[in-house]
Every structure is written in structure tokens, then in C-alpha cells.
Amino acid sequence: MTKNNRLIERLAPWIAMVALVIIWEVTVRAFDVPSFIFPSALETAQALVTYSGPIAMHSWQTFWTTLIGFGLGVAVGLVLGFIIGSSRFLYNACYPLLVGFNAIPKVAFVPILVVWFGIGSVPAILTAFLICFFPIVVNVATGLATLEPEMEDVLRVLGARRMDVLLKVGLPRSLPYFFASLKVAITLAFVGTVVSETVASNQGIGYLMMSAGSQMRMGLVFAGLLVISAMAMVMYELFAQLEKRMTGWAHRGQNR
Amino acid sequence: MSAAFVSFDDVSLAYDASGNAIEDINLSIHEGEFVAFVGPSGCGKSTFMKLCTGLHAPTTGTVQVDGEAVTGPLKISGMAFQNANLLPWRTTLDNVLLPLEIVKPYRHQFRKRREEFVGWARKLLKTVGLEGYEDQYPWQLSGGMQQRASICRALIHQPRLLMLDEPFGALDAFTREELWCVLRDLWEAQRFTVVLVTHDLREAAFLADTVYIMSRRPGRVIERRSIEMPRPRALETTYEKPFIDLVQELRAQIGEVRST
The missing domain is CATH 1.20.5 (Single alpha-helices involved in coiled-coils or other helix-helix interfaces)
Known part of the structure; x- marks a missing residue:
């Protein structure tokens, strides 16, 4: 049973x-429903097979730009989160700014990035980065900033320096928050890349969908959508597994 | 009596403008003494702990420990709280070892002498009855076991001053009495100085040499009472008449404080 x-x-x-x-x-x-408006599942699958070559090429482009943007987001997010979370002053000072920044639709940055870097992979990478570092910063900073004062006292009476407290307690304690944020960040990174590709690139799934759409080949557009969500799901699951492995102590009781 | 190990001279502390949290504290604790502080809640017992360990500086007066004025966190003390505060990502053994990674001079020797330190930790865990649980995580232990581990962590670096802030407050009555005996035995063996803050008069009377009774906020010491029971004390004595009378007297004094 x-x-x-x-x-x-x-x-x-x-x-x-x-x-x-x-x-x-x-x-x-x-x-x-006519297929140039909403293709059926079968037609989408046919498109997926027929155009598997170009789809694979453009997916790969989207995949690696996303990963680079995500990697940058993780690096910057961790460092920024650590700095902001380690000081009450910086936390209070920077948090509103971060929220304000996060509220800007990232697609609004794409034209700026195009002016600076031209069309292609760079705006896509940077858009992915801009959209995905926020949850990482917030989670790491919150993890550090919500350290229990008693725990801090235990270490301080031993003569621990601020850095000791952060490294021995703050950082390990914020790891579950960090890994949880990675799952959110990787899916956001895909959003960033595809958004940028649709307006400012001649490669990538976003570009593929845009150009297929302009030719009314909706089967191919939907195939693109499926590929993006499949990639995001796989990456999400990967980070979910990583989270479980790295911070099993924080998820105790769920597997019993 | 030997020279004072901890001494407070006219110490007051105000956290903010709302008035003193504790006021005009004058006392001295000699090395190896076991003192307990009791009083109604909010009487500044925890504030006293913070002053004593240097986590907070007094607003007026001076705190001296081991002949020197306290200016910052002391390095010769260990601390345990009502919550065990063990780190959930470390095993019991690694939790107990934590102070050795931080306190000088051990922190610089930690890698080289790790084997030796692990030996200390295992021995200490064994004396509190945690043998065989070294590799378990804190959340796999019961509340009483966590508190035992927490006391081990407070003692691993052989502090001269042990600060206990209601360490047994969250435990059931049987476990609490068991841990009194654990603490008693540790103290009998090593004779470090203990400052115990508690709400439990039986606990204070059973364990301490000297019990200080504090008033309501602003906290003052209103009574200093030596407990003249012979040591080592057996738990059974806490159910005998002289001890019960003593606790009754302490209780009456606290009652007066609360009603004023």
C-alpha cells in the first residue's frame, strides 16, 4: 500500500x-483552432523533430549564455550578500536600493546594453545576470543578518572576531537560503537570456521564436517554448538535488 | 577567603534612557566559588552575565575579573544558555570542539593537535553521559542531551569562569535534576568558578556556595546568602527538611521582593 x-x-x-x-x-x-494561431501538441512535436538541428544549435546558445550570466549572478550575489549581510548598517542602507533595482523590468536594460555592447551574446549574458543576482543577494544577506544573538554571544565570550562569527556560524547558516535562491535564480536567468535574445540577438531560442513567429510558423515557436522550459526544469532539479546534498541538516524530518 | 576573582564596584547599567537595568551592584566572587543569582523575571540577571563576561560595558562603576578591569569580551569564560544553541550542521563532537577553533592559543594549534583535542572532547562527553552520541547531529538528540553537549562546549577550553544563564530552564524535572548532578560532578572535579542565573530556588540552593537574591528592575542585590551544606551534596538532601526549610526562606524573600 x-x-x-x-x-x-x-x-x-x-x-x-x-x-x-x-x-x-x-x-x-x-x-x-488554426495552427498559425495555436498549434496542436502534435504539430509542435512535429516541428520539434523537423527543426531539431536549428533548435539544438539555438538552445545551446541560450544554454551557455544563461549559465555564464547565472555564474556571474552567483559570484556577485554571494559577495554582495555577504558584505550587506555582515553589517547592519549596510543592510539598512542597501536593501531599499536593491528592491528598487529589482523592480525595474530587466527588458528595459536591453536597449542600453545593446548601445554599450552591440547585439549578440553579451547583452543576453548581462540580462541573465541582472535578473538572477537579486534573489541570491537577498537570501545570503538575510541568512547572515538573522543570526541569533545568543549564538553570537557564545562565540564572542570566547574572544571571537566578527569574521569568526561570520565564517563559523553566519555562512554555514545562510547556506540553505543560498541554495534555495539558486533554484529561483537559474529559472530567472533563462527568462533574462530569452528576453534579451528576442530583441537583441541573431541567435538563441529567443531569436528563433521571434523569427519563426514573424513567419507564422507557430509550431516552431511553441517548440522553442517547450525547450526553454525543459532546460529550466532540468537545471532547477539539478540545483534542488544539490541543495538536498549540501544542506541536508536544514531539511531534516522531510524524508522520515 | 582568597582575593576576589570577580568583583563589582558600584556597577550600574542602563541600556537606554528608560532607567537602569541593574543598579549599585557590589559583590565579589572568589576563584572556584559557585554562585547563583535568583530573582523575579526581568530583574537584570542576564544583564549581570553580560557585564561579567564583558559583552556589555557598565554605565557607571567598574567590573574586575582576575585583577583586571573588564574592557571587552573575556577570553577565560565559557557560556551556556537556556537554549542549547548547537550548530545543526555540526555533529555533537564538532560542536563541542568549536571553542577550540576560536580561543587563543588553541585556534592556531587546532590543525596540528586535532587528535588530542578530539580526545578531550570525547572524554568530556563521556563524563556527561554522551558517549556514543559524538557523531550524531544535535537535532537527533533530546533536549537534555543537547544541553549536556552545550555544557561540554562551554567547558572544553577549560575556562576559569563558567557562565550559565538558566541552562536547565527548558528541561523536564527529572532531566533537570540529573543535570544538576552532572554539573555538580564536573565542578567538584575541576573547581572552576561558576555564575549560575536561575529561576529555580532548589537548583540555586543545591548547587551554589552563595546565592544572591536580586530585586525587581532596576535590579539590585538585596540579599547574599551562603549555603552551608556539606559537599559533595547528594540529590536526596534536596528532599530533606533542612534543605526544604532553606528553600522556603529563600522563597519568602523572593515573595517580599515581588510584592513590594
Whole structure:
């Protein structure tokens, strides 16, 4: 009984996915929607196979620009989060600025980036970076800033320096926050890359979808959408696994 | 009585303009003495701890420890609180070793002497009854076991001054009495100086040489009472008449404080 339950639990996401595809296919057929408006699941799959070569090429472009942008986001996010979180003053000073910055739609940066760097991979990388570093900064800074005062006292009576407290307690303590933010950040990074590619690139999935759309080849556009979400899902799962491995202590009791 | 190890001269502390948290504290604690502070809640007992360890500077007066004025956090003290405050990502053993990674001179020897330090930690954990739990994580231990580990962490670097802020407050009655005995035995063996802050009069009377009773805020010491029971004390004595009478008297004094 429990074994069956567990199996169903594991299969649940796949069942949901299949159900969605079936609903999609049935709806499009039932209402006889023209394929240049909303292609059926079957047509999308056909497009995926027919154009697998170009799709693979453009996906790869999107994939590595996203990863570079994400890598920059992680590096900058960690350092900035550490600095801001380690000082109450900086935390209070910088937090409103960060919130304000985060509220700007990142697509608004793309024209600026194009003026500075021309079209191509660089604006895509930078847009991915700009959109994904915020959750990392906030999570790391919050993890550090919410250190229990008693814990700090325990170390301070031993003569611990501020840096000792941060490295021995603050940083390990903020790791679960950090890894949780990576999952959010990687999906955001894909958003950033694709947004930039649609307006300022001649390669990448975003560009592919834009140009296919202008030719009314909606099957290909939808194939692009599927590829993006598939990549984001795989990366999300990867970081979820990493999180579980690195900070198992923070998720105790869930696997019992 | 030997020269004072900890001495307070006319010490007051105000955190802000709302008045003193504690006021006109004059006392001296000699080395190896076990003192307990009791009083109604909010009487500044924890403030006293912070002054004593140098985490806070007094507004007026001076605090001296070991013949020198306290100006910053002391390095010869260990501390344990009501919450065990163990780090959940470290095993019990690594939690106990933490002070050795921070306190001079051990911090610079930590890598080289790690084996030796681990030996100290295992021995200490064994004396408090945690043998076999060294590699468990804190969240796998019960509250009482966590508190034992917390006391080990406070003692691993062989501090001369042990500060305990209601360390047994969150435990059930049986575990609490068990840990009294653990603390008693550790103290009998090593004779460090202990400052214990507690709400529990039986705890104070059973463990301490001297009990200080504090008034309501602003906290003052209103009574200093030596506990003249022979040592080592057996837990059974806490259920006998002389001890019960003593606790009754302390209780009456606290009652007076609360009603004024």
C-alpha cells in the first residue's frame, strides 16, 4: 500500500504533464483552432523533430549564455550578500536600493546594453545576470543578518572576531537560503537570456521564436517554448538535488 | 577567603534612557566559588552575565575579573544558555570542539593537535553521559542531551569562569535534576568558578556556595546568602527538611521582593 503510494507520488508530475498535453491536443482539435494561431501538441512535436538541428544549435546558445550570466549572478550575489549581510548598517542602507533595482523590468536594460555592447551574446549574458543576482543577494544577506544573538554571544565570550562569527556560524547558516535562491535564480536567468535574445540577438531560442513567429510558423515557436522550459526544469532539479546534498541538516524530518 | 576573582564596584547599567537595568551592584566572587543569582523575571540577571563576561560595558562603576578591569569580551569564560544553541550542521563532537577553533592559543594549534583535542572532547562527553552520541547531529538528540553537549562546549577550553544563564530552564524535572548532578560532578572535579542565573530556588540552593537574591528592575542585590551544606551534596538532601526549610526562606524573600 505505502509502496504503491510512493510510486504514485513519483509518477504524479509525469501524469500531470501527460494530462496537460492531452487537454492541449483535444482542445485545439475540438475548437478547430488554426495552427498559425495555436498549434496542436502534435504539430509542435512535429516541428520539434523537423527543426531539431536549428533548435539544438539555438538552445545551446541560450544554454551557455544563461549559465555564464547565472555564474556571474552567483559570484556577485554571494559577495554582495555577504558584505550587506555582515553589517547592519549596510543592510539598512542597501536593501531599499536593491528592491528598487529589482523592480525595474530587466527588458528595459536591453536597449542600453545593446548601445554599450552591440547585439549578440553579451547583452543576453548581462540580462541573465541582472535578473538572477537579486534573489541570491537577498537570501545570503538575510541568512547572515538573522543570526541569533545568543549564538553570537557564545562565540564572542570566547574572544571571537566578527569574521569568526561570520565564517563559523553566519555562512554555514545562510547556506540553505543560498541554495534555495539558486533554484529561483537559474529559472530567472533563462527568462533574462530569452528576453534579451528576442530583441537583441541573431541567435538563441529567443531569436528563433521571434523569427519563426514573424513567419507564422507557430509550431516552431511553441517548440522553442517547450525547450526553454525543459532546460529550466532540468537545471532547477539539478540545483534542488544539490541543495538536498549540501544542506541536508536544514531539511531534516522531510524524508522520515 | 582568597582575593576576589570577580568583583563589582558600584556597577550600574542602563541600556537606554528608560532607567537602569541593574543598579549599585557590589559583590565579589572568589576563584572556584559557585554562585547563583535568583530573582523575579526581568530583574537584570542576564544583564549581570553580560557585564561579567564583558559583552556589555557598565554605565557607571567598574567590573574586575582576575585583577583586571573588564574592557571587552573575556577570553577565560565559557557560556551556556537556556537554549542549547548547537550548530545543526555540526555533529555533537564538532560542536563541542568549536571553542577550540576560536580561543587563543588553541585556534592556531587546532590543525596540528586535532587528535588530542578530539580526545578531550570525547572524554568530556563521556563524563556527561554522551558517549556514543559524538557523531550524531544535535537535532537527533533530546533536549537534555543537547544541553549536556552545550555544557561540554562551554567547558572544553577549560575556562576559569563558567557562565550559565538558566541552562536547565527548558528541561523536564527529572532531566533537570540529573543535570544538576552532572554539573555538580564536573565542578567538584575541576573547581572552576561558576555564575549560575536561575529561576529555580532548589537548583540555586543545591548547587551554589552563595546565592544572591536580586530585586525587581532596576535590579539590585538585596540579599547574599551562603549555603552551608556539606559537599559533595547528594540529590536526596534536596528532599530533606533542612534543605526544604532553606528553600522556603529563600522563597519568602523572593515573595517580599515581588510584592513590594
